[in-house]
Amino acid sequence: MSWLETLRTGAEAIASHRLRSALTMLGILIGIAAVILTVGLGEGASSSVNSAISALGSNLLTVTPGSSTSSGVRGGLGSSTALTVADADALANKRDCPDVGAVAPISQRSTVLINGSTNWTTTAVGSTPGWMAVRGRQLAEGSFFTSADVRQANPVVVLAPTTASELYGFADPVGRSVVIGGQSFTVVGVLSPVGSSGSSGTTQDDQAIVPISTYQQRLTGIFGRNSVSSIQLTATSKDTLSAAYQEADDLLLNETGATTPAAANFTITTQDQILSTATSVDHTLTILLGGIAAISLLVGGIGVMNIMLVSVTERVREIGLRKALGATPAVIRRQFLVEAAVLGLAGGVVGLLLGLAGATGLPHLISNPIVISAPAAVAAVAVSLGIGLGFGVYPATRAARLAPIDALRNE
Amino acid sequence: MADPDAPTAVIEPVAIPLPGPPAGTRPIIELDSVRKVYSSGTLSVEALRGVSLRIDEGEFVAIMGPSGSGKSTLMHIIGCLDVITGGVYRLSGQDVSVMDEVELAAVRNRRIGFVVQQFNLLPSLPAWRNVELPLSYAGVPRAERKLRAIEALARVGLTDRVDHRPGELSGGQQQRVAVARALVTDPAVVLADEPTGNLDSASTGDILALFAELHAAGRTIVLITHEPDVAAVAQRVVRMHDGRVQ
Numbered sequence: 001m002s003w004l005e006t007l008r009t010g011a012e013a014i015a016s017h018r019l020r021s022a023l024t025m026l027g028i029l030i031g032i033a034a035v036i037l038t039v040g041l042g043e044g045a046s047s048s049v050n051s052a053i054s055a056l057g058s059n060l061l062t063v064t065p066g067s068s069t070s071s072g073v074r075g076g077l078g079s080s081t082a083l084t085v086a087d088a089d090a091l092a093n094k095r096d097c098p099d100v101g102a103v104a105p106i107s108q109r110s111t112v113l114i115n116g117s118t119n120w121t122t123t124a125v126g127s128t129p130g131w132m133a134v135r136g137r138q139l140a141e142g143s144f145f146t147s148a149d150v151r152q153a154n155p156v157v158v159l160a161p162t163t164a165s166e167l168y169g170f171a172d173p174v175g176r177s178v179v180i181g182g183q184s185f186t187v188v189g190v191l192s193p194v195g196s197s198g199s200s201g202t203t204q205d206d207q208a209i210v211p212i213s214t215y216q217q218r219l220t221g222i223f224g225r226n227s228v229s230s231i232q233l234t235a236t237s238k239d240t241l242s243a244a245y246q247e248a249d250d251l252l253l254n255e256t257g258a259t260t261p262a263a264a265n266f267t268i269t270t271q272d273q274i275l276s277t278a279t280s281v282d283h284t285l286t287i288l289l290g291g292i293a294a295i296s297l298l299v300g301g302i303g304v305m306n307i308m309l310v311s312v313t314e315r316v317r318e319i320g321l322r323k324a325l326g327a328t329p330a331v332i333r334r335q336f337l338v339e340a341a342v343l344g345l346a347g348g349v350v351g352l353l354l355g356l357a358g359a360t361g362l363p364h365l366i367s368n369p370i371v372i373s374a375p376a377a378v379a380a381v382a383v384s385l386g387i388g389l390g391f392g393v394y395p396a397t398r399a400a401r402l403a404p405i406d407a408l409r410n411e
Numbered sequence: 412m413a414d415p416d417a418p419t420a421v422i423e424p425v426a427i428p429l430p431g432p433p434a435g436t437r438p439i440i441e442l443d444s445v446r447k448v449y450s451s452g453t454l455s456v457e458a459l460r461g462v463s464l465r466i467d468e469g470e471f472v473a474i475m476g477p478s479g480s481g482k483s484t485l486m487h488i489i490g491c492l493d494v495i496t497g498g499v500y501r502l503s504g505q506d507v508s509v510m511d512e513v514e515l516a517a518v519r520n521r522r523i524g525f526v527v528q529q530f531n532l533l534p535s536l537p538a539w540r541n542v543e544l545p546l547s548y549a550g551v552p553r554a555e556r557k558l559r560a561i562e563a564l565a566r567v568g569l570t571d572r573v574d575h576r577p578g579e580l581s582g583g584q585q586q587r588v589a590v591a592r593a594l595v596t597d598p599a600v601v602l603a604d605e606p607t608g609n610l611d612s613a614s615t616g617d618i619l620a621l622f623a624e625l626h627a628a629g630r631t632i633v634l635i636t637h638e639p640d641v642a643a644v645a646q647r648v649v650r651m652h653d654g655r656v657q
Contacts, residue, residue: 005547016535321531324492325592326520326548328513404519405492 010338024307025347027300032351034293042286044369049278063231066265097247099240102133105228114179115167123207126215142174142189153213157185161193162206301387308395323404336396344388348381440466445498458484460654471626473642474635476651524593524601528608530585532577539573542592563591583614600631
């Protein structure tokens with residue numbers, strides 16, 4: 001019996017038990033669709049995180065303070081008040097740090113902005129004019145605050161585009177006043193949108209930047225007045241990144257009075273490190289969810305085996321008849337293997353189509369993009385075929401071992 | 412997949428030993444002191460206690476006996492569906508007891524045509540697909556299979572029922588499809604186990620007439636039954652009792 005005929009026999013057997021075959025396929029189908037979607041979500045998430053982080057520029061360095069210990073209790077990273085505006089100024093000194101480009105001390109907190117009767121909760125960021133260069137932002141209108149504003153702690157604010165439109169609608173906010181933390185500020189400029197998708201793009205387009213001195217004096221309490229939550233700086237180019245890193249490290253060790261690198265109360269991270277952390281988190285999640293989906297696929301495979309075993313028991317007479325008519329055990333085994341493989345493959349293909357439909361449809365409901373790669377799709381179909389075959393071996397072998405007299409036994 | 416190199420069902424024709432006695436006296440089935448013991452655990456049942464039987468080419472033999480006499484076991488042995496415990500069984504001069512499962516499948520496919528009480532047709536396939544089944548295991552090309560299946564159906568008078576499924580046929584017609592399937596490979600012997608057991612008297616007469624016709628055409632037929640009327644059609648009656656030929 002040729003392969004083609006075996007395939008036809010298998011397809012006929014499946015077609016003659018439509019409901020049972022459909023239910024069997026359902027297990028594989030759901031498993032494959034779930035795997036495709038989770039892996040697609042994972043890939044979509046890491047690609048959007050990737051693009052968001054690399055939009056910030058790969059020659060960015062972030063200095064964060066270390067932990068603080070008070071009354072024997074060690075706080076979390078960033079709880080220390082070791083970094084100050086003075087450190088940022090020192091880093092901006094071209095003599096000590098020739099490879100450092102722009103420097104911006106950054107402090108931020110959630111706050112409410114009020115324009116007349118309109119309230120908007122956003123992130124207030126305290127920084128210096130270097131912020132523009134560090135974050136690589138452009139102004140849509142007006143101007144950024146100046147070093148003089150920082151020195152005099154003037155109540156001026158630059159709004160990100162979403163914040164501006166939430167507070168002023170289509171009106172031009174430049175020159176208008178806004179109340180932040182109970183104090184009146186003048187809007188001097190509006191930023192251009194970042195335009196990148198994903199949650200980080202949204203945050204970057206919704207914030208209010210004020211001079212760091214104003215932030216410290218008017219928006220924070222007594223604690224940590226001079227400290228900043230981080231200092232961001234850029235290297236002059238991508239090639240000088242490690243040199244800039246070294247210079248900043250040396251200078252800050254000196255400034256904070258630490259004698260050994262181990263005693264340093266700050267951490268410098270590159271974008272690559274942040275990127276790899278973010279990607280590894282995504283990876284872990286993808287593996288976790290994919291693992292759960294793979295378990296459902298395994299359950300689907302067991303379903304195939306279960307149904308095939310039932311099918312063998314139910315078709316004892318047919319198997320016996322085929323053997324009485326001259327089918328060898330190999331032919332019978334092949335017939336049942338092909339049947340299981342066709343069930344698995346069909347479930348896989350339909351599952352893939354369902355996954356693709358989900359990948360096109362779901363992003364309209366949830367904001368996360370879903371990326372399905374061709375290798376993942378091919379692998380999914382191959383896996384479903386393999387599951388059909390793998391879980392079909394045992395039932396097929398049982399069928400092949402049945403005695404032919406069972407067909408002719410009178411009962 | 413599993414084992415692409417496994418022996419396929421394509422069977423070389425087995426040479427009938429020549430020269431031999433003139434047609435009509437050449438033995439097709441030779442049983443010599445055949446014993447069959449079924450054992451499960453400590454319990455063992457001796458179903459055949461030394462059966463010696465010779466059936467010649469062109470003979471129409473009925474094997475009769477009450478239930479439990481061993482006639483069904485004898486039928487399974489003759490049909491190569493079961494293996495013997497002792498003695499010798501030669502089919503067309505070949506010792507069957509030394510064959511493995513693949514060779515036995517080939518013998519069943521080529522040399523024996525089965526007709527059983529429940530017809531044993533596949534309900535999802537039309538008549539001609541049921542009839543061509545043994546040919547597909549013999550590796551006969553598809554186009555030829557269909558021709559031969561239709562030809563076999565014509566021989567049993569079912570030319571107009573070629574595309575009907577078993578469910579659309581009467582019991583007598585279904586049994587005739589089964590006879591056509593038994594004939595399609597042109598076997599050395601047609602084995603019929605209670606072929607009229609599920610049929611009314613009209614269909615019974617029909618099928619028995621068909622067997623008589625096949626016998627007249629020179630076909631070797633072994634018919635197993637417990638009804639004397641049915642056995643009466645045969646040329647010779649072999650009576651079984653307690654695992655022995657009387």
